[in-house]
Amino acid sequence: xxxxxxxxxxxxxxxxxxxxxxxxxxxxxxxxxxxxxxxxxxxxxxxxxxxxxxxxxxxxxxxxxxxxxxxxxxxxxxxxxxxxxxxxxxxxxxxxxxxxxxxxxxxxxxxxxxxxxxxxxxxxxxxxxxxxxxxxxxxxxxxxxxxxxxxxxxxxxxxxxxxxxxxxxxxxxxxxxxxxxxxxxxxxxxxxxxxxxxxxxxxxxxxxxxxxxxxxxxxxxxxxxxxxxxxxxxxxxxxxxxxxxxxx
Amino acid sequence: xxxxxxxxxxxxxxxxxxxxxxxxxxxxxxxxxxxxxxxxxxxxxxxxxxxxxxxxxxxxxxxxxxxxxxxxxxxxxxxxxxxxxxxxxxxxxxxxxxxxxxxxxxxxxxxxxxxxxxxxxxxxxxxxxxxxxxxxxxxxxxxxxxxxxxxxxxxxxxxxxxxxxxxxxxxxxxxxxxxxxxxxxxxxxxxxxxxxxxxxxxxxxxxxxxxxxxxxxxxxxxxxxxxxxxxxxxxxxxxxxxxxxxxxxxxxxxxxxxxxxxxxxxxxxxxxxxxxxxxxxxxxxxxxxxxxxxxxxxxxxxxxxxxxx
Numbered sequence: 157x158x159x160x161x162x163x164x165x166x167x168x169x170x171x172x173x174x175x176x177x178x179x180x181x182x183x184x185x186x187x188x189x190x191x192x193x194x195x196x197x198x199x200x201x202x203x204x205x206x207x208x209x210x211x212x213x214x215x216x217x218x219x220x221x222x223x224x225x226x227x228x229x230x231x232x233x234x235x236x237x238x239x240x241x242x243x244x245x246x247x248x249x250x251x252x253x254x255x256x257x258x259x260x261x262x263x264x265x266x267x268x269x270x271x272x273x274x275x276x277x278x279x280x281x282x283x284x285x286x287x288x289x290x291x292x293x294x295x296x297x298x299x300x301x302x303x304x305x306x307x308x309x310x311x312x313x314x315x316x317x318x319x320x321x322x323x324x325x326x327x328x329x330x331x332x333x334x335x336x337x338x339x340x341x342x343x344x345x346x347x348x349x350x351x352x353x354x355x356x357x358x359x360x361x362x363x364x365x366x367x368x369x370x371x372x373x374x375x376x377x378x379x380x381x382x383x384x385x386x387x388x389x390x391x392x393x394x395x396x397x398x399x400x401x402x403x404x
Numbered sequence: 405x406x407x408x409x410x411x412x413x414x415x416x417x418x419x420x421x422x423x424x425x426x427x428x429x430x431x432x433x434x435x436x437x438x439x440x441x442x443x444x445x446x447x448x449x450x451x452x453x454x455x456x457x458x459x460x461x462x463x464x465x466x467x468x469x470x471x472x473x474x475x476x477x478x479x480x481x482x483x484x485x486x487x488x489x490x491x492x493x494x495x496x497x498x499x500x501x502x503x504x505x506x507x508x509x510x511x512x513x514x515x516x517x518x519x520x521x522x523x524x525x526x527x528x529x530x531x532x533x534x535x536x537x538x539x540x541x542x543x544x545x546x547x548x549x550x551x552x553x554x555x556x557x558x559x560x561x562x563x564x565x566x567x568x569x570x571x572x573x574x575x576x577x578x579x580x581x582x583x584x585x586x587x588x589x590x591x592x593x594x595x596x597x598x599x600x601x602x603x604x605x606x607x608x609x610x611x612x613x614x615x616x617x618x619x620x621x622x623x624x625x626x627x628x629x630x631x632x633x634x635x636x637x638x639x640x641x642x643x644x645x646x647x648x649x650x651x652x653x654x655x656x657x658x659x660x661x662x663x664x665x666x667x668x669x670x671x672x673x674x675x676x677x678x679x680x681x682x683x684x685x686x687x688x689x690x691x692x693x694x695x696x697x698x699x700x701x702x703x704x705x706x707x708x709x710x711x712x713x
Contacts, residue, residue, distance in 0.1 A: 182530070280515045286507035295473060328578075374539065384694065385694055398713060
């Protein structure tokens with residue numbers, strides 16, 4: 157079974173995003189970029205399934221600028237076998253991403269597509285579900301545990317208040333949540349080896365997908381600034397404040 | 405504009421998460437509801453009583469019993485032929501179903517809206533709330549998820565909606581429900597708790613975390629959270645993590661104990677109504693967002709606070 161793993165290049169999670177002065181977006185110039193953390197978990201899960209013998213090949217895909225090749229090299233260094241870069245300098249919305257992934261899935265025929273549940277940039281949390289709908293296949297979103305068994309996969313999902321387990325027939329789409337696994341670091345020898353692994357570059361036009369955005373961003377602004385309050389002198393003063401809130 | 409709101413429920417009780425969505429939908433136009441479930445008549449009755457509700461579409465079928473997205477999304481998409489906007493709560497259920505509906509309709513979903521600015525214009529958080537985008541949809545139909553903390557809850561009484569049974573495509577045959585484990589803990593759930601007590605790396609180890617944080621949380625009936633540093637250090641499990649890559653919370657009161665206030669943590673809790681910080685480092689960034697700060701050694705201050713409440 158083949159596993160397709162889409163990965164996105166985003167602002168590193170340790171960097172505070174700055175809104176551009178002209179309000180058109182977030183400043184990405186000279187900012188440290190990394191693989192979206194939920195996508196790292198997706199790559200890791202695919203590798204573990206391959207190590208367990210449930211998968212034979214892992215194909216990583218990224219849709220983004222030329223530099224997204226670095227993100228794909230990270231996935232290859234972790235253990236993916238080959239990579240596809242769909243190069244574009246435009247901002248691509250989840251619906252268009254899902255359409256490109258659908259076209260790639262039609263060509264590659266993966267048994268599983270494992271994606272991060274959301275990117276920490278746009279925070280949309282849509283792509284996996286949209287891909288599943290476009291493919292007419294089932295989805296196991298916000299996965300906590302993934303077990304492949306013959307022609308089905310059992311996914312334990314993180315839902316509000318607890319966990320839900322569903323059984324999906326393959327091919328299926330899985331999106332990752334935080335507790336699924338802890339992604340490995342790529343070792344230096346594997347980083348060197350990853351440079352030799354195949355990476356092909358395509359365009360959205362190769363897949364016949366129109367990237368015209370459906371949402372117009374009118375403005376991007378800083379959230380309301382929170383003012384620092386006061387410091388209290390001791391625990392007794394704090395107790396008084398807490399009691400005044402009416403919670404104790 | 406005619407809107408269709410996905411009602412969240414467990415086949416017996418209508419979930420509160422539906423109520424802010426009704427408020428958001430009412431800002432757009434006429435409010436219709438969709439109850440997809442099995443033996444869910446009581447939910448439909450409760451739904452019809454929500455203030456401002458028009459029609460309640462009820463699809464009662466075993467295929468919808470567990471809200472499987474593969475089955476519910478085609479049903480909702482079919483009903484959208486007569487509606488202009490589909491809205492769901494930005495809960496795990498809403499997030500699971502709504503994008504699937506959007507793809508069926510070839511529409512770009514507007515995720516987790518904070519406000520309705522116009523018939524097709526909304527604000528939504530990006531970068532974990534570090535920026536707020538104002539977006540306008542150019543699609544013919546709207547698909548929206550709604551952040552519950554951003555809208556008032558609609559009243560559960562006063563409405564007189566008409567209940568109407570609808571049929572749907574039924575079971576897509578690709579997925580099945582196996583089981584659910586809903587935590588029966590007395591403690592409220594992190595994302596819906598009114599009070600949260602969170603601990604950071606300063607708590608030293610798992611035992612100290614438990615011994616220091618838990619009594620205060622118990623006293624306040626609060627949920628327990630943690631910073632990524634505390635989770636990475638193994639003091640508490642992953643699902644306690646509040647932050648950009650963890651849970652985004654906005655309780656009435658948030659206690660940050662021994663948490664320095666890394667960007668990644670602040671992104672997850674800075675919309676809390678009142679933030680109370682206890683930290684021995686008076687320059688810790690957490691004090692820049694805290695409403696009430698106490699510079700003190702948490703190992704003496706927290707037990708003293710717990711004892712005095």
